[in-house]
Every structure is written in structure tokens, then in C-alpha cells.
Amino acid sequence: MPILLISMANPTASTVPDTLKNAVIRLAGYSQDGIQSVGAFLAQLAGSTASEVMTYMTIPATISGGASIFQVHLGSGEVLHPGDQADMLVAFYQDSYENHLHSLHDGGICIYDSDQVENIHEERGIVHIGVPFTSATIEALGGSAKNRGKNIFVLGLLCAIYELDREKMSNIIAKKFGGKSEGVLRNAMIAFDTGYAWPVQSIEHMPMAPGESKGKKRISADGNTMIALGLIAGGCRYGAAYPITPWTSIMELLRSEFPKYGGSFIQCEDELAAVCMAIGMSYSGHLAVTGSSGPGLALKSEALGYASMAEIPLVVVNVQRGGPSTGLPTSVEQSDMMQAIYGSHGDAPRVVLAPKSVKDCFYTAVRACQIAKEYSTPVIILSDQAIATRIEAFTEPDLEKWWVDYEFDQSEKGAEFKPYPLDKMTRHSPPGSPSTEGKYPVVTGLEHDEWGHPSGNPKNHAAMTAKRREKLVKLSHSLPAPSFHGDYEGDLLFVGWGSTYGPVKEATQALRDKGYKVGCMHIHNIHPLRAGLGDIFGRYRHVLVPEMNDSGVYGYGQLATLLRAKLCDPRIQSFNKTEGLSFRVIELVDEAEKILAV
Secondary structure: OOOOOOOOOOOOOOHHHOOEEEEEEEEEEEEHHHHHHHHHHHHHHHOOOOEEEEEOOOHHHHOOOOOOEEEEEEOOOOOOOOOOEEEEEEEEOOHHHHHHHHEEEEEEEEEOOOOOOOOOOOOOEEEEEEHHHHHHHHHHHHOOOOOHHHHHHHHHHHHHOOOOOOHHHHHHHHHHHHHOOHHHHHHHHHHHHHHOOOOOOOOOOOOEEEOOOOOOOOOEEEEHHHHHHHHHHOOEEEEEEEOOOHHHHHHHHHHHHHHHHHOOOEEEEOOOHHHHHHHHHHHHOOOEEEEEEEHHHOHHHHHHHHHHHHOOEEEEEEEEOOOOOOOOOOOOOOOOOHHHOOOOOOOOOOOEEEOOOOOHHHHHHHHHHHHHHHOOOEEEEEEEHHHHHHHHEEEEOOHHOOOOOOOOOOOOOOOOOOOOOOOOOOOOOOOOOOOOOOOOOOOOOOOEEEOEEEOHHHHHHHHHHHHHHHHHHHOOOOOOOOOEOOOOOOEEEEEEEEHHHHHHHHHHHHHHHOOEEEEEEEEEEEEEEOOOOHHOOOEEEEEEEOOOOOOOOOOOEEEHHHHHHHHHHOOOOEEEOOOOOOOOHHHHHHHHHHHHOO
């Protein structure tokens, strides 16, 4: 990231670029200060222009609140990660300043609340600017709102410094607070205008370059929102779940939206009831969804085994967080992969997909619905806290292209109808469908024959086990190729999944700029894996799999373990991170160079 400003004293036009291609802003304070709202406003502004954005936040895991940050990476071109280091730190308190000054690069800018921050560390050429967020807001609002609104004051200050579109930002604020009382909106606009007009004498304004995106209809959203919208577009109309961080916002959105499309979503008393109710909804002839995070997925495992045995189409969303147990409920981790694939008793195959970005959450959800219906199987969407909560800007999906409405089929079934034919894909007859002849088809968690009637015949069990397996093998041969960037052969291949996509792609380009022949592959279809991966791996001297999970007893992360088991390739190596934080680009570059130096 280039230094935005080098000189603290007497800056001139020559020390400040005409426009900035990128800016990483970290807001540090307490969750009660509304810093998440500031970051969300900046991200929404990017979505309403041709700019790009990616955000990152940490929030306390306690109801009482506590220390929190929100980091925003604004860019005129492609933005792939939230930023390794900040160009600007906005510190609301002394501890916010002390704990996050290290996040600034050398020569960065720190704007702090001079009412709260007293001890300043002059180091690394960092430019310190004291602005009285608290007292300036109180004075502007006449003291009636106390210090509520200082976050909007800071928003105005940032809009002025970076010369962001004031009119569009005012409209975003008005839309946000327009449904509240007139006084709330008035105070918000006063606080914004006061911050925008505040004289910051120590630095010149640093205007952001115009956005380069070619998309016409652009939006900004978080991953959970796009998963929910993708489920609706994909034809899902019913669901049941229990609230848990960070899945809950998907549930809340589906509860409000499904009834608009003739469906319903039920909040159940626990995870077991939720998954069983969703299975019943799908068996009734409607595609249903349930969801949770890691602890809830564990509770759903027995019923998921039933869905695999009964071959019920079902979408399950798992938004991963740090574990085990309650673990780190507001931090990111990728430690549920093995649970998603194998987390059930017996051989219970299911499909697992992992979105790589907020935009991809929509298309992954649509694809999950399609696979669940086509292959009559449970499909797990394996998202994570980073994608779930961060905001990105992108072109709005074309709903006419992706929209699906599944027909409710209660047509008459004749003597030849079998829900579990060994030579065809399973298709259920919803309850109430007329059956004029033959054995009436049923559904059971017991092993069954082709009509669904319980059968303990050894040959039948072997045949049905193969049937449930082989449809996933068939799927593996029809999957699209993983996304790829960089050199198609050479020194090292990165293999990423989930939210590692952006940092891995950026690290790949950084290494190529240094003269290495490096490529990166991003695996979207976690299970089954696409056929032919071994041929790709064979073109590189090293294969490195970065994952936010532990290396485990045997020294490899979960995807790396799966790949080594499948391909028996000793070149596959792991790079693991278990801090509850996403990968930084510099971490990936450093690890790759260590391997390449051997």
C-alpha cells in the first residue's frame, strides 16, 4: 500500500498525490460508538459509485459490548482484501490508540479524539491529528444528544479529507435515519456537516480517484445478505432454524422475505427441531433451508444423516466461526470443513460448497438450490464469519437470468414409480400425491428398497450405498473448473478456499512481480472435489494450501489433508492460521518465499 502522506509539518502539493487509488481506514473504539455504521456508510457509498470496497470488523463476544474495530479498504480498481496495514487510524479512546497504532504503516495518519486521547507516541513518521470528536459533536447538537452522533461527525470528517461525494453520502444518511423521528435525522445531518466543515490544518485533502468499475447497476452488501437473496432467487421458499452468531442475520432476513413469495420461515426451539422441520418441508415437495454455525451444525448431524439416507433435497448454511465449543463466536475460522463433509454417522454423502466472496455468496446459494433438487441430496454452504459480515461493492446480479420457481408436483404416480430406483436419480412423491397402482412409496431413515420400504438385505444395502455415493461421483465430473490466476506451471501453486480468495490472489500477483512463476487455484466445490486436480498440481514444484484452521496432529490443515488423501502428492503443504483473523497478503508472500528458498 503506498504511503498517503509523508511529511507531517508543512505538507505541500508535491507530497500528496493528485488522487488516491486506494485508502485503508481503520476505525477503533467501542461497539457502542457506532463505528460499524461509519464503515457501512462508506461501503454503501462505494456501492453507489464505480468504486470498490472491502471491509473487516471485530466485535466483542459479550452482550455488554467492548472494544471494536471496523476497517474499510476503498479503491478505484479491484479490491481483494481489507488491507494489511492502515493508511489512516481513527482512534476514539486511549486504549483504541494504544492497541491499534501498530496497524498503521510508516508515515500513516492517526486522527484521534483529543477529548479522550492524551498520550501520543511520536514514532515511524506517523502524522498525529487531534480533533475533539466528543465536545465538537456536543456543541454542534446543543448538548441535548450528549455525545451520540460523534460517529457521524467522524464520517463527515473522512468524507471531507478524501473528498468523497457529499451529496450521495447525505442521501445515504437520510435513507438510514429517514424512518426515525425528524429530530434524529436533523441531528445526524448536523453532526455530518460539522465534521465535514471541521478545519484539519495539518494535512491537505486527499481525493480518491474515480471508480473504474464498468457495471451499471451496483450494490454494496454483506455475505449473509447475499446468501439469503441467493436462496430466494434459487427457489427456496421454506425454512427453519435457531439463532446463533454469525448465522442469525440470514435467518432474520428469510423470516421477513419468504412470506412475500408464498413461503414461511420458522424460528424453532432448538437446532434439532429446526433441521427436522426443514427436512419435513423439503419432503412435502418444497425446497427448504436450515442453517447455523459450527456448534449448531454438530447438533444437526444425526438428522443430516437421515436426509442423506432418505435422499431429501435440503440446503444447509454453516457460517463458520472460531471453535471448538463456544470458542470465538465473533471471529473467523475455517475449521468446520471435515464436520461438513463427514459429520454424521455411517456413510452419509452430502455436497459442500464454499463461496469465495460476498458477490459469490449469491451465486453459491443459487447453485446449492439447483444441486439439492437435481441430485436429491443435502447441500451445505460453508461460509465463514469474514465473508458473512464484511461489505463489498459489485454489480447487481441479473435476477431474470438466475431466478427459479420450482413447481409443486403432486401428479399421479403409476405402478412403475419408484422413489429410489437403482438406475435413476431419486425423485420423491410428495404426501398426498395419488398412487393408483403398486406399492405406495414411503420415506424412512432405515435402509430401504426402491419403493422406500425398509430392507435389511445385504446386497440391497450395498447397492443403495453405492447409489448414494455414485451421484456425487457423477457430480464431480460435471463441476466447473476452479477459478485460476497467474502462471499455469512453475514454482508454486496456491490452493485456497472460502474467504482466503482475495489475499491469496493478491499474494500470487505480488510473487509474480518479484519474478517467481506462481499460480493460484480457488476451490469452490469442496465436496466432491472436481476430477482432474492432480494433473494441475503436477505442473508445479510446490503446492501450498493456506487455511484458517489448525495443522492438527498430522501436520496438515483440513483441505490439505483431504487433497493429500485423494492425490497422494507429497508436494502439498499447509500454511495454517488460528488467530481468529484473516490472512494478510504479506504473511502469504513470506511463507511462499520460505518454501521457494528451499
